[in-house]
Amino acid sequence: MTSATALPAGAWACPACGQVNLAGVTCEACGIALRSLDDPPLDIPYQPRLTRLPSFWLALVWALAAVGGLALWLSPVARSNLGNLFLVGEVVASGAAAFSSLFTALWQRVFNQLEVVVPPHVKSGEELNVEVRLVPYATVGPVSVDVRLVDRFYVKVDDRVETAKRELGSTSLLKRGRLRGRRLTSLSARFVAPFPATTHQSFQVDVMADLLGILAFAIPALGWQARNLKEHGGYYVEAVVRVGPLTRRYHKRVLSYLVGERLYVG
Secondary structure, eight states: OOSSOOOOTTOEEOTTTOOEESSSSBOTTTOOBTHHHHSOOOSOOOOOOGGGOHHHHHHHHHHHHHHHHHHHHHOHHHHHHHOHHHHHHHHHHHHHHHHHHHHHHHHHTTEEEEEEEOOSEEETTSEEEEEEEEEESSOEEEEEEEEEEEEEEEEEETTEEEEEEEEEEEEEEEEEEEEOTTSOEEEEEEEEOOOOOSOOOOHHHHHHHHHHHHHTTTOTHHHHHHHHHHTOSEEEEEEEEEETTEEEEEEEEEEEEEESSSEEEO
């Protein structure tokens, strides 16, 4: 004697309400799709509200600062005392910070997970496997994902060192597609690991970055520039993810090496 009744051929039992459906791809009682049996949703939190995200409130604070600066700029007395250039700069900087924070909040509502996976190192001439993992809170589209391999290096021009980069390869993994909510979508690409022939380190740049890092205590924006200088050199996998009007770039560095008469690393 069995504990469960065998279902007729082609029939299926809804996991949500227990309704036995003789045919069809959705439950006649509650509308659950049959495919949810084969690809159940992940156990992740539901899409957060904007008001629960710190970046949204930060955007609001910066927006108020921009409005306050604009009000002062419209006042002849305040404009005379504080200076036209100072007030215009405050409005522009606050507005840009508000826009950036709001963009971050909107992006955080789309994806529970977005990760670029690359090996820490790969031998020159061998395949470099790249994986982009996306887990949206809800079904989202149109989504486009492009991946490219970039060589960031330093070049000496006269007596100074400048940053430069070149694209070694690129591919489009998804064009205006739709991603199912609460499911993992994995996209993969392959590149050939390059031979490390360019300069990825510079003593002059390191010294300049250290000086900018010290000055960052007074001017925070210089800290961002210092990090960019230090992290510039190397081979990077860059993934560009677009969701409607929103775009974000993700970077992962990979070490390329070759053992010959000597060790080549880049």
